[in-house]
Amino acid sequence: MSVRHTAVTTAPVLPAGDEELVCDIREVVQRIGDRWSVLVIVELAQGVRRFRQLQRAVPGISQRMLTLTLRRLERDALVDRTVYPTVPAQVEYELTDTGHSLTFVLKMLADWGAEHRDTVMESRARWDAKRPDADVHHDGG
Amino acid sequence: MSVRHTAVTTAPVLPAGDEELVCDIREVVQRIGDRWSVLVIVELAQGVRRFRQLQRAVPGISQRMLTLTLRRLERDALVDRTVYPTVPAQVEYELTDTGHSLTFVLKMLADWGAEHRDTVMESRARWDAKRPDADVHHDGG
DNA sequence: CCGAATCCGACAGGATACTG
DNA sequence: CAGTATCCTGTCGGATTCGG
Numbered sequence: 001m002s003v004r005h006t007a008v009t010t011a012p013v014l015p016a017g018d019e020e021l022v023c024d025i026r027e028v029v030q031r032i033g034d035r036w037s038v039l040v041i042v043e044l045a046q047g048v049r050r051f052r053q054l055q056r057a058v059p060g061i062s063q064r065m066l067t068l069t070l071r072r073l074e075r076d077a078l079v080d081r082t083v084y085p086t087v088p089a090q091v092e093y094e095l096t097d098t099g100h101s102l103t104f105v106l107k108m109l110a111d112w113g114a115e116h117r118d119t120v121m122e123s124r125a126r127w128d129a130k131r132p133d134a135d136v137h138h139d140g141g
Numbered sequence: 142m143s144v145r146h147t148a149v150t151t152a153p154v155l156p157a158g159d160e161e162l163v164c165d166i167r168e169v170v171q172r173i174g175d176r177w178s179v180l181v182i183v184e185l186a187q188g189v190r191r192f193r194q195l196q197r198a199v200p201g202i203s204q205r206m207l208t209l210t211l212r213r214l215e216r217d218a219l220v221d222r223t224v225y226p227t228v229p230a231q232v233e234y235e236l237t238d239t240g241h242s243l244t245f246v247l248k249m250l251a252d253w254g255a256e257h258r259d260t261v262m263e264s265r266a267r268w269d270a271k272r273p274d275a276d277v278h279h280d281g282g
Numbered sequence: 283c284c285g286a287a288t289c290c291g292a293c294a295g296g297a298t299a300c301t302g
Numbered sequence: 303c304a305g306t307a308t309c310c311t312g313t314c315g316g317a318t319t320c321g322g
Contacts, residue, residue, distance in 0.1 A: 013186065013241075013244040013245050013247075013248045014183050014186040014187075014244050014247065014248060014251075016187045020255070021183075021251045021255075022179075022180065022183050022251075024250070024251040024252075024254035024255050024258065025179050025183065025247050025250050025251045025254065026179055026180065027254055027258070028250045028251070028253060028254040029170070029173055029174055029179050029250060030174070030176075032170055032174070033170055033171070033173070033174025033175070034174070034314080034315090035171075035314075035315070036315090038163075038166050038167055038170050039163065039167065042155050042162075042163050042166065045154065045155040046155070046157045050283085050284090051283070051284055051285080052283065052284080062315075062316055062317075063284085063285070063286095064285095064286090064287095064315075064316075064317085064318095065314090065315060065316080066285095067284085067285060067286080068277060068314095068315090071275075071277040072277055072278075074268070075264065075265055075268040075269075075277060076261045076264055076265055077260055077261055077263075077264030077265075078261075083284095086283090087283090088283040088284075088322090089283060089284055089285085089322075090283070090284085091283085091284060091285090098257050098260050098261070100154075101253065101256075101257065102253065103154040103155050104154050104253075105249050105250060105253045106154075106155065106166050107154045107155060108246050108249050109165070109166050109169045109170060109246060110155075110162045110163075110165040110166045110169070111165075112169060112242065112243065112245075112246045113165035113166065113168055113169040114161070114162075114165050115242075116239050116242065117165065117168070119218055119239050120217045120218055120219075120239070122218075123216065123217060123218030124216055124217055124218075127215070127216040128216075134212075136209060136212040136213055136216060137213075175294075175295090176294080176295070177295090191303080191304090192303070192304050192305075193303060193304075201296095203295075203296055203297075204304085204305070204306090205295080205296075205297090205305090205306085205307095206294090206295060206296080207305095208304085208305060208306080209294095209295090224304095227303095228302095228303095229302085229303040229304075230302075230303060230304055230305085231303070231304080232303085232304060232305090
């Protein structure tokens with residue numbers, strides 16, 4: 001049950017002075033760092049979904065944000081949108097190959113999160129207990 | 142130059158109905174999805190850094206945001222903070238083992254970004270050309 | 283069913299000035 | 303050097319309403 005096998009035992013993963021690399025990370029994180037993109041991608045990773053289906057599968061998302069999120073994903077070639085000219089209209093969304101390739105990365109994130117959640121949570125609790133008045137989460141309240 | 146070797150050829154990476162997994166992804170992405178955390182982590186991946194060193198290494202970050210970012214990272218046990226009672230004060234920041242383990246994940250993100258940046262950018266350009274008036278990036282302008 | 287348009291609140295984050 | 307405190311703005315995202 002040791003955790004150390006994930007700790008640093010080898011070379012620096014992120015080489016110094018590689019601005020492009022830093023830039024790439026930033027772009028990706030910023031892209032999927034919004035409130036809903038990841039949740040929509042994960043749901044679409046299961047297969048083709050229609051609009052209402054997605055809205056039900058992602059609790060709390062508004063119509064507006066679902067639309068916006070899907071448009072952005074479509075714009076970035078992560079999601080394909082197919083309109084069937086039925087009445088009423090019917091639209092299907094599915095991940096592109098690029099979008100699917102992202103799910104591998106998301107899996108890595110999930111694994112890291114699962115492995116270190118306890119450590120993070122405990123540290124967080126200790127920090128909050130020691131500094132009850134400091135509010136670092138957002139602006140200085 | 143085919144890109145298909147990264148496409149989906151195997152099983153679904155993200156199993157259906159795994160709420161915990163989804164939750165883990167969200168937490169991680171939300172945590173490092175802010176404007177500065179990744180940049181600070183990448184810089185600290187090079188080694189121990191002092192406050193001013195970090196500020197110079199991360200162009201554009203304000204004192205306020207550097208402080209906030211470092212506090213949050215410290216709170217989550219991703220960064221260690223060491224104060225030397227010299228005059229003037231001197232403080233050193235370094236990644237914890239947990240923090241270092243995150244750099245592996247960031248490397249994955251960087252690799253994905255590097256590999257798919259062209260695809261995304263081209264799609265984005267095409268989308269914008271086709272819908273010049275639609276502004277999906279933020280609120281409806 | 284699938285959206286677009288409008289209004290509005292909350293918060294992240296920048297600029298600046300001040301402290302130890 | 304290493305922060306803190308205050309003010310202010312831009313942007314994200316929710317609620318609601320209307321259209322195809």
